[in-house]
Amino acid sequence: MKFWQKAYICIIVIFLIGFDITVFLLINKSYSLSMQEKYSTAENERHVIQASLQSRISGASALYREINAKNLKMYIAPYGDYYANQNIYMELYYGDDIVYSDFPYTMGARPELDIGQGEKSTIAREVDGALYYFVTGYLEEPYSNIKFVYIKNVQDLADYKAQMIRHAVIIGVVISILLSILLLFLLLRLTRPIRKLNQITEEIAGGNYQKRAQINGKDEIGEFAGNFNAMADSVQAHIQKLSDVTEERQRFIDNLAHEMSTPITAIMGFGEFLKYANYTPEEGVKAIDYIIHQSERMKSMAHKLMDLARLNNTEIAPQTIDLRDMLAYVESTLEQNIKGKHVQVEKDLQVFLIVGDKDLIESLLLNIMENALRALPDGGKIEVKTRREGDGFILSIADNGTGIAQGDIPKVFEPFYRADKSRSRAYGGAGLGLSLCKQICDLHYARMEISSQPDIGTTIAIKFSKFTILPQLRDDSEITKPYDNSASS
Amino acid sequence: MAKIMVVEDEAAIADLILVNLRLVGYTGISVDRGNEVMNSIELHKPDLIILDVMLPGKDGFSLMREIEPLQIPVIFLTAKEELNDKITGLKLGADDYIVKPFAIIELLTRIETVLKRYKVDGNTFVLDNLEVNLDAHTVLIDNQPIELTTKEFMLLEILIRNKNIALSREKLLELVWGYDYMGETRTVDVHIQRLRKKLGLDDKIKTVFKMGYRLEVPR
Numbered sequence: 001m002k003f004w005q006k007a008y009i010c011i012i013v014i015f016l017i018g019f020d021i022t023v024f025l026l027i028n029k030s031y032s033l034s035m036q037e038k039y040s041t042a043e044n045e046r047h048v049i050q051a052s053l054q055s056r057i058s059g060a061s062a063l064y065r066e067i068n069a070k071n072l073k074m075y076i077a078p079y080g081d082y083y084a085n086q087n088i089y090m091e092l093y094y095g096d097d098i099v100y101s102d103f104p105y106t107m108g109a110r111p112e113l114d115i116g117q118g119e120k121s122t123i124a125r126e127v128d129g130a131l132y133y134f135v136t137g138y139l140e141e142p143y144s145n146i147k148f149v150y151i152k153n154v155q156d157l158a159d160y161k162a163q164m165i166r167h168a169v170i171i172g173v174v175i176s177i178l179l180s181i182l183l184l185f186l187l188l189r190l191t192r193p194i195r196k197l198n199q200i201t202e203e204i205a206g207g208n209y210q211k212r213a214q215i216n217g218k219d220e221i222g223e224f225a226g227n228f229n230a231m232a233d234s235v236q237a238h239i240q241k242l243s244d245v246t247e248e249r250q251r252f253i254d255n256l257a258h259e260m261s262t263p264i265t266a267i268m269g270f271g272e273f274l275k276y277a278n279y280t281p282e283e284g285v286k287a288i289d290y291i292i293h294q295s296e297r298m299k300s301m302a303h304k305l306m307d308l309a310r311l312n313n314t315e316i317a318p319q320t321i322d323l324r325d326m327l328a329y330v331e332s333t334l335e336q337n338i339k340g341k342h343v344q345v346e347k348d349l350q351v352f353l354i355v356g357d358k359d360l361i362e363s364l365l366l367n368i369m370e371n372a373l374r375a376l377p378d379g380g381k382i383e384v385k386t387r388r389e390g391d392g393f394i395l396s397i398a399d400n401g402t403g404i405a406q407g408d409i410p411k412v413f414e415p416f417y418r419a420d421k422s423r424s425r426a427y428g429g430a431g432l433g434l435s436l437c438k439q440i441c442d443l444h445y446a447r448m449e450i451s452s453q454p455d456i457g458t459t460i461a462i463k464f465s466k467f468t469i470l471p472q473l474r475d476d477s478e479i480t481k482p483y484d485n486s487a488s489s
Numbered sequence: 490m491a492k493i494m495v496v497e498d499e500a501a502i503a504d505l506i507l508v509n510l511r512l513v514g515y516t517g518i519s520v521d522r523g524n525e526v527m528n529s530i531e532l533h534k535p536d537l538i539i540l541d542v543m544l545p546g547k548d549g550f551s552l553m554r555e556i557e558p559l560q561i562p563v564i565f566l567t568a569k570e571e572l573n574d575k576i577t578g579l580k581l582g583a584d585d586y587i588v589k590p591f592a593i594i595e596l597l598t599r600i601e602t603v604l605k606r607y608k609v610d611g612n613t614f615v616l617d618n619l620e621v622n623l624d625a626h627t628v629l630i631d632n633q634p635i636e637l638t639t640k641e642f643m644l645l646e647i648l649i650r651n652k653n654i655a656l657s658r659e660k661l662l663e664l665v666w667g668y669d670y671m672g673e674t675r676t677v678d679v680h681i682q683r684l685r686k687k688l689g690l691d692d693k694i695k696t697v698f699k700m701g702y703r704l705e706v707p708r
Contacts, residue, residue, distance in 0.1 A: 257568070258568045261590055263501070265591065266499075266501035269593055273505070273508060275700065276656075278654070279508070280708075286504070286508070294501055
C-alpha cells in the first residue's frame, strides 16, 4: 500500500472516531441539561399545584371539617382539567385508595408510588411508547395521608435527542465525504515530490546518472532531494572517474597491442623466412638485422613500460644533483645522434645545483633530449636553459624541429602517442617517453608544460618548486625537509 | 608474374612482404606514405595492392575509395584491434584482409587466391624443359605430355606456387589431402618421390633437413 493511501486511511479513521465521540458527548450533555431543566420546571410546577391544592383542601376542611374521597376529588378535578391540555396529568391518593386520576393510559407496575411516609420520589419512565416524568409526594401536615402524583409527558425531549443524532449522522457523512476529497487532494499534492523522487531514483538506477531531482522547498522532502542530488553527483563523479580510468587503461592496452604487433610480425616473419626460404646471403643478413633491430625495439619498449609501472608506486630518493655534470653525461649518451645530425646543443644554466632523484632526473633529461633530436632536421639546435622564477626555477628545453600540431598537444602525454607516427617509429621511439617524463615531474612536484608550433619547434618547460633547489641556495634555508606535503600544492 | 604494390609505413613489415613476394617470383613495389599511393599506382600499374589501414598522410580506407574505381584487387593489412574495421574495408570493395601478425604462407595463399579470381597470371610455369599449365592441368616435358594423378598434380601446383619456400610434410598433407586425412606423412614422401622420378626434378625438389620439401628455382 502506498504511503499516501496509508495516511489517507489513518486520517479518515481518526477523524471519524473523534467526530463521532465528540458528537455523542455533545448530544448527551445537551440532552441531560435539557432534561434537568425540564425536571426542575416540572418540580416547580408540581410544587405550585401541590401548594395550591393543599391550601384549597385546608380551606375546605375548615368549612367541612371532614375530608373524604369525594370532596378530595372535587378539589383536585379543576387542576386536572386545567393541566390536561398541557400534557400534565395528576393522581391523588387518600391513604392507599385512589381518589383521582386523569392519566389516560393504563400503567403496569407503579414503582413511583412505593414510598414511605414523608418521602418523595421522582421517576422518569416509559408508558405506552412515550416518556413520562413522575413526581410523587405527600401533602404537608395535617394531610400527610394524602399522596399527590404529578405526571408530565416529556417525550419531546427524547424526540429531540433522536433528531439530534440523525442530524449528527447526516453531518458526519457529509463532512466525511468533503474531508476525504480535500484530504485526497492534499495528500496527493504533498506526496508528489516523493513520487517524483522515486521516479528519478528509478531512472538513475537504470543507468541515467545525469538525472537530477528538480524539487525545491525547505521541508524534509526538499532537504532529502538536495541530499539525494548531492549523493547522485558524487556517485556520478566516482563512476565517471572509474570509467575514465578503465578507458585509459583500455586505450593503453590497445596501444600496447598495436605497438607490439609490428615488431612481432617482423620478427616472426623474418624468422620464418630464414627457416623456410631459399634466400640469398644478402637477404639473410637483412633478415637477421631486422630481427635484431625489432627485438631491441621491443626491449626498449618493455624497459620503458617497466619504468612507468615502477614510477606508479615509487618514492624518490632525493640527493644533490649538479645539472652541468648530468647534461654532459646525457650528451655523451646521445653523442652518436647529436654528431650524426650535426645538432648544436646550447646551455645556459642559471640554476644547476638541485635536489632530486638522480636516476629519474637523468631519465627525464634523456627522454626530452631524445624527443628533441628526433624532431630535428640535420643541423638543428637544442637550447637547454634554467632560470629562477618565483621561489622555484624553470628548466626549459627548446628545439627548432618539426613541432606538433596545436590539436595534438594535449595528447602527447598519453602513452604511445607520437607526433609523427612514421618518422619517430623509424627512429625507434616507442611513444612512451613523455608519459614517463610526466610521471617523473609529478613525483618531483614539478609541472611540465609544452608549447609548440609546426615547423618552428617545440619547447618543454618544467617548473620546479623551491624544494628542488639546494637548501643552501634557497632564500628560506631553515626549511630542510625537501619533500614534505606542503610542496605538493 | 604479377606486379604487387605494398603500402606500409613500417619498413620492417614492408621489406618482409617484399622479400617473400620476390621469393615466389612476384615483382614488388613498396610505398610508405598514403598520399603517394595514387601517383605510384599510375606510374607502376600494379596487379594487386596490399594496403595497411593506419598510414601517415592518408589512411587506407580513404585510399580504398579512390582505388575502387580502378578495378585493382586490394588486400587490407590490419592490426588486431582494428578488426572491427574489416567490415568497413570489405564493404569498400577490398578483396580480402589479413591481420598482423601474420604467417607469410597465409599472406601468399591469399594473394594467390585473389589473383586467380582476377585471372591476372598467365598460369604457366616453365623450368628448363618442363612446362606446367596450371589452368589446363597439363604437364609437358620436351613438349611430350606426362600423366600425373590428381594428388600428384595438386602437390606439384602447391610446390610451384610456393617455390623457394620450404613446406613441411604436415603442411603439404593438409593442403593436398585436407585437414581430415588420417594418413601418415609418409604418403607425402611417396608422392614427392614419384614427382621427382616422373618429371626429372631430383635436384629441384630439395629435401630440407628437418623441415620438408622445397622447389628451388633460379631467381
